[in-house]
Structure formats: C-alpha cells, structure tokens
Amino acid sequence: MSGRLDGRGAIVTGAGRGIGLAIAQRLKAEGARVAALDMDEAAARASGADLGLACDVSNSADLARCVKAAREAFGRLDIAVANAGTGRAEGDGSDEFYGAMAARNAELAEQGSSAIFVDQLIHMGDEGWAGVLGVNLNGTFYLAREFTRVLAVDGNPGSFIAISSTSAFSGEGSAHYCASKAAVVGLVRQLARELAPRGIRANAVAPGPTNTPIMAGIPDEWIKSMEASVPLGRMARPEEIAAAVAFLASDDASFVTGSVLTANGGSYMV
Numbered sequence: 179m180s181g182r183l184d185g186r187g188a189i190v191t192g193a194g195r196g197i198g199l200a201i202a203q204r205l206k207a208e209g210a211r212v213a214a215l216d217m218d219e220a221a222a223r224a225s226g227a228d229l230g231l232a233c234d235v236s237n238s239a240d241l242a243r244c245v246k247a248a249r250e251a252f253g254r255l256d257i258a259v260a261n262a263g264t265g266r267a268e269g270d271g272s273d274e275f276y277g278a279m280a281a282r283n284a285e286l287a288e289q290g291s292s293a294i295f296v297d298q299l300i301h302m303g304d305e306g307w308a309g310v311l312g313v314n315l316n317g318t319f320y321l322a323r324e325f326t327r328v329l330a331v332d333g334n335p336g337s338f339i340a341i342s343s344t345s346a347f348s349g350e351g352s353a354h355y356c357a358s359k360a361a362v363v364g365l366v367r368q369l370a371r372e373l374a375p376r377g378i379r380a381n382a383v384a385p386g387p388t389n390t391p392i393m394a395g396i397p398d399e400w401i402k403s404m405e406a407s408v409p410l411g412r413m414a415r416p417e418e419i420a421a422a423v424a425f426l427a428s429d430d431a432s433f434v435t436g437s438v439l440t441a442n443g444g445s446y447m448v
C-alpha cells in the first residue's frame with residue numbers, strides 16, 4: 179500500500195464487521211492510526227485497529243468520550259468515517275413486513291395471486307422510526323460535531339466521510355432507512371460549505387447492495403433480484419467500498435468536498 183495516510187489519525191464507527199471493518203483495515207493499511215468504534219467491544223478490538231472501543235453512536239456522550247480517547251491516543255485526528263448504520267430497530271414494523279411478504283409469496287406460489295398488502299409504514303412505531311434515525315442520522319451528526327470540535331482546537335485540516343446508500347436516491351428500502359440516508363447527504367453538503375474555511379472536507383459514499391452481515395435475513399430471492407439489477411452483475415465486496423472511502427480520506431481527494439461517491443456497480447446513477 180502506498181502510505182497515502184501515513185501519520186494520520188482516523189476514527190471509524192461500526193468497525194466491528196462488514197463495511198466498517200474493511201474501512202478500518204484499509205485506512206490502517208494505508209498508514210493511518212485507526213480507532214475502531216462499535217457496539218461490540220470485542221469485535222472492535224479484534225478489528226486489527228490501533229484502538230478498539232465500545233461505542234453507541236446514537237449516544238452523543240458516548241461518542242464524545244471515544245473521539246476524545248482517540249485524539250489522546252494518536253495526538254491528532256485527521257479522518258472520521260461515520261459508517262455505523264442499521265436498517266432495523268425495535269418496533270419498526272419489520273416483523274410485520276417480513277411476515278406479510280412470506281404470506282404473500284406463499285399465496286402467489288399456491289394460487290398465482292394474492293390480496294395481501296406488503297407494507298411497513300402502518301406498523302412503524304415512533305420508537306422504531308427514531309431508533310434507525312438515531313443511529314444513521316444522529317450518529318453521523320454527533321461524529322461530525324465531535325470531530326470538528328477537536329480540529330477546531332488543534333487547527334489541522336481533515337476529512338469527514340459519511341456512509342449513505344443508494345437507497346437515499348432510489349427509495350428502495352424502508353421509510354426510516356431511506357429518509358436517514360438521504361438526510362446524511364443533506365448534512366454532508368451543508369458541512370462541506372460550513373467547514374471549508376477550516377480546511378475540513380465532507381463527503382458521502384453511497385454503496386449499493388454490499389455483501390455484509392446486514393444482508394442476513396433478507397430472503398434469497400430478493401438478493402438474487404438485487405444482483406440481477408446491478409449492471410456489474412453482483413453485490414459489492416466491503417473492500418470495494420473501503421477503497422472509495424480511502425480515496426476521499428486521502429490528499430488524492432484534496433479538491434473534493436460536498437460530493438456523493440456512488441460505489442454500486444452501476445445499479446443507481448446519481
């Protein structure tokens with residue numbers, strides 16, 4: 179690896195597995211010292227990062243504590259990646275949705291037609307909505323704020339990267355997930371303008387379907403139809419999303435801010 183990130187300090191949330199793990203490993207391979215944050219402390223520690231910390235990104239005090247710890251451990255921070263995300267929360271109607279889908283598919287297979295409605299919205303409670311927004315949107319905002327607070331004191335430039343999704347643009351997925359991922363794009367565009375005078379760049383990466391544990395539980399036939407809709411014919415590997423993040427983190431992207439970099443095999447063109 180080129181050492182593009184030699185000497186930099188980086189934080190990656192949701193780095194215990196999936197895309198976040200691949201990002202943490204890629205940033206480290208390019209020379210950064212990396213703090214991996216995850217709900218699962220053992221997974222964060224096992225990531226191979228320099229620092230593995232338990233953190234719930236939806237809790238601003240918890241996140242602030244971890245950002246401070248990373249700054250203290252590395253002496254500086256240059257890169258923050260808001261990757262932690264979820265598509266489900268308690269009380270969000272997912273169980274009703276998947277139940278209705280299974281019943282509808284069974285009827286279709288048996289009798290060729292079904293009158294069962296498959297929707298989630300009417301079952302989505304306030305708590306379920308807030309649970310997904312709390313991780314995907316609030317967690318991204320909290321990280322951007324704590325990262326900027328550190329850089330405002332230290333005076334160095336930096337790169338903030340949020341993981342959005344093509345769902346932000348395509349509307350494919352549940353209401354809370356799509357709304358949160360679209361909001362992340364709006365947030366990043368605002369941050370790019372506000373933080374430019376400090377030399378802080380802010381960008382989003384929008385993956386399409388990527389082969390990670392978040393896909394567990396999605397019925398096989400959906401996965402197959404998802405893959406069929408991708409011009410490159412497959413899901414992404416987490417490492418392919420990490421490569422896009424590493425570019426935005428590096429000086430190769432020194433004039434890139436406020437952008438959304440899609441990494442989706444052509445499945446949705448923004």
Ligand code: NAP
Binds near residue numbers: 233313386387389
């Ligand atoms: P994943 O396999 O489910 O991994 C997500 C990681 O985030 C897990 O380690 C999880 O830890 C952690 N996490 C969840 N809630 C957290 C919280 N409140 N605080 C801290 N960590 C938390 O997901 P992924 O597929 O790698 O997705 C990573 C990001 O890419 C997400 O933002 C996702 O929305 C986005 N994305 C994924 C895809 C895809 O197809 N995979 C497509 C587009 C965008 P625990 O398991 O311990 O909770």
